[in-house]
Amino acid sequence: MNLNSIPAFQDNYIWVLTDDEGKCIIVDPGEAAPVLKAIAENQWHPEAILLTHHHHDHVGGVKELVKNFPGLVVYGPAETQDKGTNRVVNEGDKINILKYEFSVIATPGHTLGHISYFNFPYLFCGDTMFSGGCGRLFEGTPEQMYQSFQKINALPDDTLICCAHEYTLSNIKFSLSILPQDEDLTGYYRKVKELRAKNQSTLPTSLQTERKINIFLRTQSADLKVLIAKETNLQQPQQVFAWLRAKKDSF
Template sequence: MQTRPELTGNIAARNDLSVLTVPAFKDNYLWLIHDGRHAAVVDPGDSSPILASLEEHGLTLTAILLTHHHADHIGGVPALLKRFPVPVFGPRNDGIDAVTDPLDEGDSFTVPGLGLELAVLEVPGHTLGHIAYVRKTPGLHWLFCGDTLFAGGCGRLFEGTPAQMAASLEKLAALPEDTEVYCAHEYTLSNLRFALAVEPANEALALRMRDESAKRAAHLPTVPSSIGLERRTNPFLRYREPEIVASLVAAGKLRDGAAQGEAFAALREWKNVF
């Protein structure tokens, strides 16, 4: 991976950082990475809950991180910048005017005020310029993936192709199993109902549905997930599995003997109307 010297400082890895879950809108999650004093926000679609959380926890905003251009991910940026004139990190090629520090595949940078080094992955599909942020500190693996990978699912293809999304998900699936997956929506139970429809014999999936249902019944978030759990239960990482292919064929969504790429496209199209 290449490093951009102008974005990276020689700061020791921090092990005292936490991630706050900030609910917004109907089912969004905004993320505040903080050390008890300073904080960076990921995908602030709404400024109000972020400002309230900063005040509640006594935090000062030092950076904004964006994954893609949709309004529920960037809508709060102008109001936050009025209070905190901080750098805005985001994708170079996703049409976000507020970005001051554009990022590409292979870049790494240190988040101001936190000493947190993040690597950048380009993950097109949901949008063409979508990026994800990865923390690779040994034993502390984090992924902020916006609307590319969801707990039990993946984002809709508003701009990209099925092949692009499949490749992006493969890139994320290659991360260490203990990587915590901070996606941007509480879609988990809906995703898992679909997953069980296409892979009903997956025992790990049935167990996950039980566990996640209990969390939601207690009004707890199901996110973060982990890459290991997604590999075992997410149909969009498992679309090559014989049972999933057979389900697609049986439902008339895929012709028998179709290429693997067709299976991914058929799976995404089925989820759109499930």
């Protein structure tokens, strides 16, 4: 399959997977107009929509897309039933679309019912993991988000993290405020800054890269614990994760 990204709103990405025949799967269409434009320009044929959670910037375009393509199957968690989902899926479910199998992974934290979809190498994780960061906790707890990160971290190194927002630069700036001398972070910051100066995307990112530059995946790092110890005595990775998320909220 071929991966395509469609910019939406200020910093969203709507992901589209296409096969060689032009059949496509649309992920988290927050608005319909740019998707319909891309469909017309590329002569794509929508087969299904995948939703990760109920927030408007991920589901706002569903009803118009279904109106334009009657019979379109919309997969999503129970929390998206009133947003256009007609096929509710849960942790452990397998979805077969275009001869490909997607695994459904429960990734609560950002919302309570948030899910992700995995078909190697692609992980569509909505607002759970971002490049260099993690989603804001609107409904869930730090413990839930930490466990969601552990599920993602168990996937193969070359998994491509297809998250839904271009937040990489601000995330790395935050990480550098915690680990200002970290060579992986400083090098990645330079790379991301150059890309964004050219208005180029930083996504998708690989899980292998995230393990180096995503501070929320490094909660067991001795260097991180030493620096955190200047402000707190937290030692358990779940506690470190919660502390980092709280710091990011006020950054």
